Amino acid sequence: MISFDRKLVKIKKVTGVEEFKGDKRDYGCSVRIEWVVANTILDEFDKHARTAFYERDTGKPAASAEGQGELSLPRQDVELTKRKCINVVTPLHFVKELDGYEITFHRGATEKSDIKLTEVRLDDFVGDPQEGGSVLMSCNAYMKPAAEVRGYIDHMSKTEIEITLTPPSEKQAEIKLPKESKKKAAAAKIGTDADPFANSDLAQDETRIEA
Incomplete structure (x- = not known):
């Protein structure tokens, strides 16, 4: 499961979403987040993706798409760090949707300023494999914030902020039969x-x- 604690991410954009249920209008918002992570995250989407785009670093300078040599700074926390398939157009788009997440926006030095929301849906995952074993990931986080915190979330657009992303517990993820x-x-x-x-x-x- 995808999760992280107090990670610095970039809020690419915040899009308001209005839903109408009969005569009632409900408000939600889609927050596009972007972060850098180890390429092991590719295993969450396809077990063959990481080996398709990475191999062990032999210590030789990597070649860019233009054929010029580049110095790589491989990550120490992953096994495969050398980029393969450099002529394949990226980023990669993944077909995956995750429900029941909890997201916390850490807006200040204390927990009092945190904004915590539950029942968040993650989708529209995009990953751009980088030389050295990192992947630039992004996804949409759909949520329904209360009226008193909507403005705070709207003003996060185009900024960087620490967030915590917590997956649902096993009990929450259980499928309840009718x-x-x-x-x-x-x-x-x-x-x-x-x-x-x-x-x-x-x-x-x-x-x-x-x-």
Whole structure:
């Protein structure tokens, strides 16, 4: 799961989203965040992505798309740091949506100034693999802030701020079956535990033999 604690990110833009449910109007906003992270994050989207775009650094200068040599500063916290497929157009767009997140905007030195929101949805993930083992990631975080904090979030656009991103707990992520589905599952279990030959010709034959 994607998560981080008090990480400095860039707020690319904040877009207001109005939703109408009958006569009622609901307000939400989509916050585009951008951050730099180790390329191991690619494993969250596709298990082949990291090995497709990175390999072990041999110590030789890497070549840019123009064929010129570049000095790399490989990360120490990842295994594959040398960029591959330099002629492939990036960034990469990932098909993934994550629900139930909690996001905290750390606006000041104390927790009193924090803005904490739950039930946040993350989507529209984009990753740009960088030389040295880093990836420039970005995504949309959709949330429904209370009226008293909307202005604070709107004014974060084009700024950098520390945020904490917390994934949902396992209990929150559990899929709750409808009551009808639960009844069917219980009935299926009862049917599995019962005698599979009950009321069959074979069962009747056994009754005759015992008689």
